[in-house]
Amino acid sequence: MNTQWMQFVEQVKQLYGKEFIPLHEPTFNDKEIEYVTNCVKTGWVSSVGAYVTKFEEELAKFIGVKRAVAVVNGTAALHIALKLAGVEADDEVLMPSLTFIATANAVSYCRAIPHFIDVHEETLGVDPFKLENYLQQVAELRNGELFNKQTNRRIRALVPMHTFGHAAHIDELVDLAEKYHLVLVEDAAESLGTYYKGKHTGSFGKINAMSFNGNKIITTGGGGAILTDDETLADYAKHLTTTAKVPHQWEYAHDEVGYNYRMPNINAALGCAQLEKLEQFLVQKEALANKYEELVTNIDGVTLFTQPTNSDSNYWLQTLKLEDSFNRDEVLSFLNEQGVMSRPIWQPMHELELYKHCPTMDLAVTNDLKKRIVNIASTPINVK
Structure with missing residues (x-):
């Protein structure tokens, strides 16, 4: 991966203040x-x-x-x-x-x-x-x-x-x-x-x-x-x-x-x-999304999925959308090897053996998105 991705990883680690960052862990006190x-x-x-x-x-x-x-x-x-x-x-x-x-x-x-x-x-x-x-x-x-x-x-x-x-x-x-x-x-x-x-x-x-x-x-x-x-x-x-x-x-x-x-x-x-802490988590989630949106502007061909029109989102999992020039699995391998836990979107249900027999409409958008979605570290934190 190029220096843009390396810089992104370092910035995420600085954000969380640790070398290994889970995808989403609970916050207790x-x-x-x-x-x-x-x-x-x-x-x-x-x-x-x-x-x-x-x-x-x-x-x-x-x-x-x-x-x-x-x-x-x-x-x-x-x-x-x-x-x-x-x-x-x-x-x-x-x-x-x-x-x-x-x-x-x-x-x-x-x-x-x-x-x-x-x-x-x-x-x-x-x-x-x-x-x-x-x-x-x-x-x-x-x-x-x-x-x-x-x-x-x-x-x-x-x-x-x-x-x-x-x-x-x-x-x-x-x-x-x-x-x-x-x-x-x-x-x-x-x-x-x-x-x-x-x-x-x-x-x-x-x-x-x-x-x-x-x-x-x-x-x-x-x-x-x-x-x-x-x-x-x-x-x-x-x-x-x-x-x-x-x-x-x-x-x-x-x-x-x-x-x-x-x-x-x-x-x-x-x-x-x-x-009792949900409102705090929601504020932290939105701030984290704003920070990620800023960070990914430095990576060509990558955007952060942000809340749709009419939606005030909880930003449960922060989501990157990759352009077709990227190989999703290469991005996932790199991020996970660097200690920033990342996951793909789910394998679509119509591709699973146990559900292949089910009725299905045209799924062009589904098939496209599965190749371009990566979830990254999303635990709510106080963003500086």
């Missing part, structure tokens, strides 16, 4: 220790407890939804969200091919079929304009439901994902879902702290999902949440995620197949402490 210790002392460490309730309430308040149901991870949250959206066996679910595998797996848990759609270069999220043109060709409404004319299967839901914390064209997707009688389920796993036209992501769909994995902007260790304004759906989500146990003073009665998905209290304790 005494508050997390205090809350987790208190949780341990009470003995309430499993799926019920004061911290679970507090975390759900504070999260719902921050996002601007009526209810949040805390679960063990984002995949579990999306699984239950899809189930409550009415996704059934052999249904098709429209979702981006350019996403983490959890999105497709959650569809598979419902015994449904992912239907892969393209993304927009401005947002890295679902392209509603291209999607509508596609649906006009391959789908039709029958008795108020959308069907794929080629497979004769029902298309039940649309799952946009807010990639790296940048909001998709969500207003247009809401309109599209309404027009074609689709249930909108947001995969907001990466977008806590991201707003579209002043409204928080994860609050546009009927029922939505979020993640708090160890590498997210805040973490509960492992964790996720189901988000909705529908009180009935929220109650049902809580019921399903606690093994569908019917409340009783002592009896173990279960009224349907449920899931052991509830977030433990000890994880929620960690999350409560993290939520």
Whole structure:
């Protein structure tokens, strides 16, 4: 690699003040220790407890939804969200091919079929304009439901994902879902702290999902949440995620197949402490993005992906876009060898052996972006 890249590496190391920089690591201090210790002392460490309730309430308040149901991870949250959206066996679910595998797996848990759609270069999220043109060709409404004319299967839901914390064209997707009688389920796993036209992501769909994995902007260790304004759906989500146990003073009665998905209290304790610092993390993330944008101007053919129009992004993962003159893997090898942990965007779902059989639209933008995206060190810090 040339001297421009060497200079970039040195500047990033100076920024973080160390020789090895992880892609994204959690930031803890005494508050997390205090809350987790208190949780341990009470003995309430499993799926019920004061911290679970507090975390759900504070999260719902921050996002601007009526209810949040805390679960063990984002995949579990999306699984239950899809189930409550009415996704059934052999249904098709429209979702981006350019996403983490959890999105497709959650569809598979419902015994449904992912239907892969393209993304927009401005947002890295679902392209509603291209999607509508596609649906006009391959789908039709029958008795108020959308069907794929080629497979004769029902298309039940649309799952946009807010990639790296940048909001998709969500207003247009809401309109599209309404027009074609689709249930909108947001995969907001990466977008806590991201707003579209002043409204928080994860609050546009009927029922939505979020993640708090160890590498997210805040973490509960492992964790996720189901988000909705529908009180009935929220109650049902809580019921399903606690093994569908019917409340009783002592009896173990279960009224349907449920899931052991509830977030433990000890994880929620960690999350409560993290939520208190979220605003600080968002400020640090934006400052880091501004600094990276400045640094990459010195590298010919490289730009930093910045927040799209109408999006106030959380900048979860800082993202470089390479021109075609670069070999992405050579850039990744160099940065990682130099101690600046970097990763490519996910391998598109339609390329994975287990999902190659799924219906797919033209994915020209997806196929192009996979060759040009590199994520770099993104842990929030105080930028000098």
